Amino acid sequence: GDSVTQMEGPVTLSEEAFLTINCTYTATGYPSLFWYVQYPGEGLQLLLKATKADDKGSNKGFEATYRKETTSFHLEKGSVQVSDSAVYFCALKGYTGRRALTFGSGTRLQVQP
Amino acid sequence: EPEVTQTPSHQVTQMGQEVILRCVPISNHLYFYWYRQILGQKVEFLVSFYNNEISEKSEIFDDQFSVERPDGSNFTLKIRSTKLEDSAMYFCASSETSGGAEAKNIQYFGAGTRLSVL
Numbered sequence: 001g002d003s004v005t006q007m008e009g010p011v012t013l014s015e016e017a018f019l020t021i022n023c024t025y026t027a028t029g030y031p032s033l034f035w036y037v038q039y040p041g042e043g044l045q046l047l048l049k050a051t052k053a054d055d056k057g058s059n060k061g062f063e064a065t066y067r068k069e070t071t072s073f074h075l076e077k078g079s080v081q082v083s084d085s086a087v088y089f090c091a092l093k094g095y096t097g098r099r100a101l102t103f104g105s106g107t108r109l110q111v112q113p
Numbered sequence: 114e115p116e117v118t119q120t121p122s123h124q125v126t127q128m129g130q131e132v133i134l135r136c137v138p139i140s141n142h143l144y145f146y147w148y149r150q151i152l153g154q155k156v157e158f159l160v161s162f163y164n165n166e167i168s169e170k171s172e173i174f175d176d177q178f179s180v181e182r183p184d185g186s187n188f189t190l191k192i193r194s195t196k197l198e199d200s201a202m203y204f205c206a207s208s209e210t211s212g213g214a215e216a217k218n219i220q221y222f223g224a225g226t227r228l229s230v231l
Contacts, residue, residue, distance in 0.1 A: 004155075036222070041224065042224050043116075043117065043119075043204065043222040043223045043224040043225060044156075044204065044206075044222035045222070046219055046220075046221070049219070089156060091156075093218075098169065099144065099146070099161045099168065099169050100146070100158035100161065100169060100171070101148075101156075101158065101220060102158070103148075103155050103156035103157075104155065105154065105155045106155075106156070
């Protein structure tokens, strides 16, 4: 079945550091890929998405590129801020028409001033 | 901005009791979902609901679980006889559609209800 693997957290960075959170997936066909973010006390918010190979999703300075050859969708940001501290979830929606999202385990990011 | 609302934020119950978790999806959305996250584990899909019936469910969603849309705005998850292992964060989500135009099939999530079974 479909699965998503994320790097273990927590990730602790200083403000303005470069961020990479790795995400790889296993799925049949051509899934859609997502990054969701959860700020403390809030729900899961869609951060960015990509629906086909080589698509790049971007939002709020974050980027991720759908790499079918490496089955990856790594999240990057060039310069993190304290306000980026949150839990980041990689997820996929299968090609087969399933409505369910399959999530990774989440990666907690802590940015220090 | 429209949002999915879940109540309560934290529910404590005794093992064997029934609980109902409540959600108010975004008003023009047609598809509704429940997910759960056991502490330290992945967010897992439970069930999706459309047109007043279950459209998809996972193996976790057994006979002790049920969902209902009792009126035009609420969507509920009932756990009939809670077990210790039901302790988790439960997320409700909704989407305008489930396929087709990309923007309309994005799932919007609530803040979650933390269920603690003692």
